[in-house]
Amino acid sequence: MAGVGYASNPExxxxxxxxxxxxxxxxxxxxxxxxETARLVEELHQGVDGEVVVMDIPSAEMAKMASNALLATKISFINEIxxxxxxxxxxxxxVARAVGLDHRLGPHFLQAGIGWGGSCFPKDSEALKQLASNTGYHPQxxxxxxxxxxxxxRRAISKVKDLLGTLEGATVALLGLTFKPGTDDMREAxxxxxxxxxxxxxxxxxxxxxxxxxxxxxxxASTTRCESVLETVTGADAAILVTEWPQLREVPWEEARGLMRRPVLYDGRNLLEPATMRDLGFRYLSVGRP
Known part of the structure; x- marks a missing residue:
């Protein structure tokens, strides 16, 4: 349509x-x-403190997906390490601390854990993979x-199962449900x-x-929702720390151990200190730490 422009302005x-x-x-x-359309969109951002990069529409849309895919790649890389x-x-x-001090790499998104989720990383990674596949290219x-x-x-479940011997009939406490702290978002958690x-x-x-x-x-619908960490671990055979909520650092863990049927704790975010938790009597496992 004459006089109508189109713009892609990813957030x-x-x-x-x-x-x-x-x-x-x-x-x-x-x-x-x-x-002219680019100029009008740029004017909308007056007062915003950031470098403006103008490009064609396919490149702008690709920049959004590629950014999230690269961040997801850094997380998966450190998890493989x-x-x-x-x-x-x-x-x-x-290892991550030493790698992150390299100015070419930086420390961001090098925290090993139980995996990424949320509304962006899974969506954009899968979309980029599908987009590539649609063109006949396999994104290895x-x-x-x-x-x-x-x-x-899968590894988190396998490790807990190995410690317990079997999961059948066991009670497992999940500590943290959202895909990251500071939000109530459960998408792809x-x-x-x-x-x-x-x-x-x-x-x-x-x-x-x-x-x-x-x-x-x-x-x-098949789980039991609890109001506190201590209530959640009461009678549990194992607990899995899923989301790195700061409140979990303040839990009276010695009391929590006494409430559990078996003191097995898998720290999926490396939030707690291994030596401290073992001194408290936990069979403590974390991600990539001896």
Whole structure:
């Protein structure tokens, strides 16, 4: 239509801090059908403190997906390194710290854990993979990034099962449900995968989160929602720390151990100190730490 322009202006805001990320972005990406449309979109961002990058529309849309895919890649990479650390006796925390001091790499998104979720990383990684596949190109690295992330969740269940001997009839506490702290967002949350796999193994699942309110759908309809961490772990054979809520650092863990039927704790976010937890009597496992 004559006189009508089209623009793609992807957002790069992180959940939990959208206003600050919008007002002080790393960059403002504008893809436009013509220079005048690009100029009008740029004018809308007056007062926003960030470099403006103007490009064609396909490149702007690709920049959004590629950014999230690269962040997901960094997480999957350090999680794969964590698995190798477990096999060799290395400490992924020390490794990540040393790697992150390289100015070419940086420390961001090098925290080993139980896997990524949320509304952006899974969606954009899968969309980019599908987009590539539609053109006849097989994105090998991106496929591996997604598979490593899926494997992290399976490994968590396998480790708990190995410690307990069987999950059938066991009670497992999930500590934290949201895909990250500071939000109530349950989209593509790791906790849902863990709950579903535990239930499939005939375990009883108890769960706690300070903000999340899971809907009465599976797998949550088959779990027990608790109001406190201590209530959640009472009678549990194992607990899995899923979301790194700061409240979990303040839990009276010695009391929690006494309430559990078996003091097995899998720290999926490396939030707690291994030596401290073992001194308290826990059979404590974390990700990539000896």
């Amino acid at each position: 790069f805001t992180a959940e939990g801090r959208p206003v600050s990320d919008f007002l002080s972005p790393d960059r403002v990406v504008i893809g436009a059908s013509d220079p 964590a698995s190798i650390c477990e096999a060799t006796g290395a400490d992924v925390g020390n 690295l991106l496929s591996a990034v997604i598979e490593v992330n899926n494997l992290q969740k 790791t906790s849902a995968v863990l709950a579903a796999r535990l239930l499939a193994e005939s375990a009883a699942v108890r769960c706690w989160d300070p903000l999340a309110r899971p809907e009465a759908v599976e797998p949550w």
